[in-house]
Amino acid sequence: MTLCSFILGGLILSAYYPFQAIALPKPIFYEPLETQAPIQGGAVLMNPTKLGSGKFGEAALLERRTLNLLKEPNSNEENAWILLNGASANGTLIELPPQGEARQVVDQLSPEKIYCFSVYARATSENSAKIALSWDGAIPDNRQQFSLTQEWKRIWISGKTMEGSATVSLIGINGSIEIERPQFEAGGSVPTSYITGDMRGVSGLIWRPTEREFDQNHGSVSFWIKADWVGETLSTSVMLFRSFHEYMDEWKEMPSVITLNIWALDPEARDWRYAINLRVADKNLKESALSVPLEHLKKDWNHIALTWDFSDQKSGRISLYINGVQVGALNNLVTNGMESAAEVAFGQGVGGYLDGWLDEVRIYADELSSEDIKALSEGKE
Ligand SMILES: [Ca+2]
Numbered sequence: 001m002t003l004c005s006f007i008l009g010g011l012i013l014s015a016y017y018p019f020q021a022i023a024l025p026k027p028i029f030y031e032p033l034e035t036q037a038p039i040q041g042g043a044v045l046m047n048p049t050k051l052g053s054g055k056f057g058e059a060a061l062l063e064r065r066t067l068n069l070l071k072e073p074n075s076n077e078e079n080a081w082i083l084l085n086g087a088s089a090n091g092t093l094i095e096l097p098p099q100g101e102a103r104q105v106v107d108q109l110s111p112e113k114i115y116c117f118s119v120y121a122r123a124t125s126e127n128s129a130k131i132a133l134s135w136d137g138a139i140p141d142n143r144q145q146f147s148l149t150q151e152w153k154r155i156w157i158s159g160k161t162m163e164g165s166a167t168v169s170l171i172g173i174n175g176s177i178e179i180e181r182p183q184f185e186a187g188g189s190v191p192t193s194y195i196t197g198d199m200r201g202v203s204g205l206i207w208r209p210t211e212r213e214f215d216q217n218h219g220s221v222s223f224w225i226k227a228d229w230v231g232e233t234l235s236t237s238v239m240l241f242r243s244f245h246e247y248m249d250e251w252k253e254m255p256s257v258i259t260l261n262i263w264a265l266d267p268e269a270r271d272w273r274y275a276i277n278l279r280v281a282d283k284n285l286k287e288s289a290l291s292v293p294l295e296h297l298k299k300d301w302n303h304i305a306l307t308w309d310f311s312d313q314k315s316g317r318i319s320l321y322i323n324g325v326q327v328g329a330l331n332n333l334v335t336n337g338m339e340s341a342a343e344v345a346f347g348q349g350v351g352g353y354l355d356g357w358l359d360e361v362r363i364y365a366d367e368l369s370s371e372d373i374k375a376l377s378e379g380k381e
Helices: 003-016 370-377
Strands: 029-031 043-045 050-053 058-061 082-084 088-090 093-096 101-106 114-123 129-136 142-148 153-161 166-174 177-186 205-207 218-226 238-244 257-264 274-281 287-293 302-309 316-322 325-333 343-346 357-364
Touching (some): 093 101, 093 166, 114 129, 114 142, 114 166, 129 153, 129 177, 218 238, 238 302, 257 302, 287 325, 302 370, 316 370, 343 357
Antiparallel strands (some): 043 205, 082 101, 088 093, 101 166, 114 177, 129 142, 129 166, 238 257, 238 343, 274 287, 302 316
């Protein structure tokens, strides 16, 4: 190679690469959420309601608020349940004898849209019973039988609307049956979970690493969220991220845990009640916590990242970044260190849900720099 061609090569290279590209390490977990089947082993996407346009390609909607379109059993409103052949309503319960029937007209539906009709049901007087759910006004008309025991069980049928209304029926076939929480919801062919008030919750993206695959003493997580609740007051918590070593029923007793959630209870509050809250408990349950005001979140896509290093037990640190900017940090933490993660969840955990879109989830084994996080927030990887 002549000196001339060497210089020429250098010029061409610098034309192609006008600035130094940041070389990010390879993530130990990466989920682009392009389909409902995660690409990484040990990962599951629990009951996503749908996929849709993401920050990059597709994203998963992990929960959304939806109205239960059915009227309460004892309401006197128009289109309330019509009870036939000995069916009765006791508070919010509907009771069906054999051949008993409860029927309700649901209107103001969008034509040619998927809806799901579901109930909790159980046999009461006998060991087993049989019920049929039917939905007239669907394409095709839908009727299905289910066997029940005395255990509460959620059953459902789904379909696509023809016009703007449908008639749903609960029909006793044999045995006596109790029905609770009938629910008619838009947007999916399965009931996504249960309704609390007028909200339904679904689970998130869960990864169960193998032993020592995710050493929680140092690491970084990076993901994108988009949610309609930004700027609103919420009565429940929003769970963004949770990683833990061992599950306990009492969340305060869970060792080696990192949690990032949001409370938007009180816009006047200057504390955790209107903030993104980071909590770390080490392997001996020694806690550190940080609350960052919610104002940093946009109604559009937001990049969220955490980076930490607890390997020096006298001087650990963890930083929270929103849209590439460090918005909070805990430094000089004295900890007992962490044990490796058994489960990592995005958008789900201890009663809280993301209730929004999740995209491009990455976990790194090491603490990334602020430049690395800036690059991730600009979509460079
Ligand atoms: Ca994606």
